Amino acid sequence: MPAKLFKNRYIRKKYITKEDEKANQNKIKAALKNNKERAFHELSLIQLLYAIEAMARDQNLSHEQRHALRLEKSLPVINEIGTYINKHKGSVMPRSPLGNAFEYCKNRWTSLQNYLTNGMLEIDSNLVENAIRPLALGRKNYLIAGSHDAAKNIAMFYSFFGTCKNLEIDPQKWLKYVMENIHTTPSENFKELLPQFIGKSLLQE
Incomplete structure (x- = not known):
């Protein structure tokens, strides 16, 4: 928790x-x-x-x-x-x-x-509150996310991209890196693919 x-x-x-x-x-x-x-x-x-x-x-x-x-x-x-x-x-x-x-x-x-x-x-919680403030603009749209699981996935990606923004990481480069490496990363090491644990130098390659 x-x-x-x-x-x-x-x-x-x-x-x-x-x-x-x-x-x-x-x-x-x-x-x-x-x-x-x-x-x-x-x-x-x-x-x-x-x-x-x-x-x-x-x-x-x-x-x-x-x-x-x-x-x-x-x-x-x-x-x-x-x-x-x-x-x-x-x-x-x-x-x-x-x-x-x-x-x-x-x-x-x-x-x-x-x-x-x-x-x-x-x-x-300043960083979190600042990151989620823009989400209020689309609040009504999230009522039709499709399913509870889909809503959770949306929330996860907002969190990922919010972290990228806070760390000044290009979210597109981060997502590309994850898609290219997730299949060769053991599940117990998935944490290493989170934006806060990936060095910016890896995303420049």
């Missing part, structure tokens, strides 16, 4: 206001006004988690290296977030904006940490 990735950016929304998030502004501003120091403390820790992810991207780390980096640097930060919440949750009103933010984190604590278990996982 795939790991459930928590939408970590939603934690951030509980502590700070973005100009384009009008619906949350009043609630977040109230949190900052009433518990400004605590809110910004948690926000700084969350920003540190994203800074660590940026470091991994800038250094072009492998999945294994990113996993190791997270265990070394991100895990202590997440533990500090949890410790801070447990220490201060009793001193804020449960239904106050900051109290809601603390409860939101606490109730999703396992999901918050899932990305630490595998360097292949992202810190949040």
Whole structure:
């Protein structure tokens, strides 16, 4: 079963206001006004988690290296977030904006940490949500996919091509490579044909 990735950016929304998030502004501003120091403390820790992810991207780390980096640097930060919440949750009103933010984190604590278990996982679901947003345009068309299996196949190929797009891989070249090599690849090694595991150099041949 795939790991459930928590939408970590939603934690951030509980502590700070973005100009384009009008619906949350009043609630977040109230949190900052009433518990400004605590809110910004948690926000700084969350920003540190994203800074660590940026470091991994800038250094072009492998999945294994990113996993190791997270265990070394991100895990202590997440533990500090949890410790801070447990220490201060009793001193804020449960239904106050900051109290809601603390409860939101606490109730999703396992999901918050899932990305630490595998360097292949992202810190949040931004990439997935951005990739599937265009699919809403054809939502009604998928009601007549033909069968449940056909609908699953369509979803799989959207996932494959979305991964190609994210990795800046030509999906046509990737599909051509798969069709040429799938018959000589043992079934237990099919994973190696996924876009994220194929070197771009192989697709240039």
